[in-house]
Amino acid sequence: MRALTAIVRMVERSNESRSGSDETAARVRRYVAEHDAPRDDRDAFARLCCVIFAAGLGFGPVARCREALEAAFCGFEPSRVAELDEARATAMLAMPIIRNRAKIDACIDNGRRWHALTTGGGSYLARVAAAAADDDPSEGWPRLSAMLRADFSRLGAMTARLTLKRWGFFMAGSHPGARRLLTRLHCVDAAAPDAHVQRLIASLAQKAGRDPYSVEASLADFAADGPCRKEPHCERCALLERCPTGLAQEPQKAPETNARRPSESLQTAQSACGLPR
Structure with missing residues (x-):
C-alpha cells in the first residue's frame, strides 16, 4: 500500500505539472462536491x-x-x-x-x-x-x-x-478512468467488480487520511487528460517505470540493464496493491 500511495503522489504531481496546481485542485474540489x-x-x-x-x-x-x-x-x-x-x-x-x-x-x-x-x-x-x-x-x-x-x-x-x-454512495460504482489506470498498473483485474476497485481506492484514501472521492478524482484526471487515456501515451507517462502495461508496450525504452523487466514491475505493482505474487 505504501508503494501505491507513492504512485498516487506521482499522479498528482503529473496532474499539477500538466494543468497547474490551482486548476488541478479546483478539479478535485468540483469532483468531491458533485458527489457530496x-x-x-x-x-x-x-x-x-x-x-x-x-x-x-x-x-x-x-x-x-x-x-x-x-x-x-x-x-x-x-x-x-x-x-x-x-x-x-x-x-x-x-x-x-x-x-x-x-x-x-x-x-x-x-x-x-x-x-x-x-x-x-x-x-x-x-x-x-x-x-x-x-x-x-x-x-x-x-x-x-x-x-x-x-x-x-x-x-x-x-x-x-x-x-x-x-x-454520495462511493462503493456504488467505479470511475472508468480511475479503473483503467489501476488495471494497467495491474492493481485490479480487468474483470473485477466495481466494489473491489472502490475498496482499493477507499483503503488507499484511508491510509493517506484523504476523502476517497478526492483520490478517485486525481486518478480520473490523470486517465482523462494525462498519458493514461483510452489510447495511452506510455512513452510520456511518469509511471512508466512502475507500470507493467507501459513497460510491455515500450520494451526498447526499458532495457533490462537500466530498468526493471515487465515481470519484475508486475510483481512490484502486485505487492503495492496488496495482491499475491
Whole structure:
C-alpha cells in the first residue's frame, strides 16, 4: 500500500505539472462536491436528471447547460416537474439544453414518480436511508440499485449505480478512468467488480487520511487528460517505470540493464496493491 500511495503522489504531481496546481485542485474540489450527499430531495432529483442527460455524452455537456436545464425543469423541484405536460416537453426542444426528447420525457416521468412516492409529506431520501440500512456497501449497494431501477424510468444497472455514486454512495460504482489506470498498473483485474476497485481506492484514501472521492478524482484526471487515456501515451507517462502495461508496450525504452523487466514491475505493482505474487 505504501508503494501505491507513492504512485498516487506521482499522479498528482503529473496532474499539477500538466494543468497547474490551482486548476488541478479546483478539479478535485468540483469532483468531491458533485458527489457530496445531496442536501435535500430537490438536489437529489437534480442529480438523477443529470445522470439521465449524461448517458452516452458524459457530464461535460450537462455541466455546460446546467443552468438552462434547471430553468427548463422548474428548478428540479419534483412536484413542479410532475406537472409538466406534452406542450412543455415539446417546447424544451427549442431551449438551450440537451435536446433529446426521450431523456426529457424520462425526467418528467421520474418527477411524477418521485412526487407519487413522497405524497403525504415523506422524503425520497428518507426512503433511500431506510433501504441503505439493510444493504451491503461492500458489494456496491445492490438493493439500493435495484430499488432505483424499480422506482424510476430510463435507469439501467449502470445509471442506477451512477446515480447512487452521485448521491454520495462511493462503493456504488467505479470511475472508468480511475479503473483503467489501476488495471494497467495491474492493481485490479480487468474483470473485477466495481466494489473491489472502490475498496482499493477507499483503503488507499484511508491510509493517506484523504476523502476517497478526492483520490478517485486525481486518478480520473490523470486517465482523462494525462498519458493514461483510452489510447495511452506510455512513452510520456511518469509511471512508466512502475507500470507493467507501459513497460510491455515500450520494451526498447526499458532495457533490462537500466530498468526493471515487465515481470519484475508486475510483481512490484502486485505487492503495492496488496495482491499475491
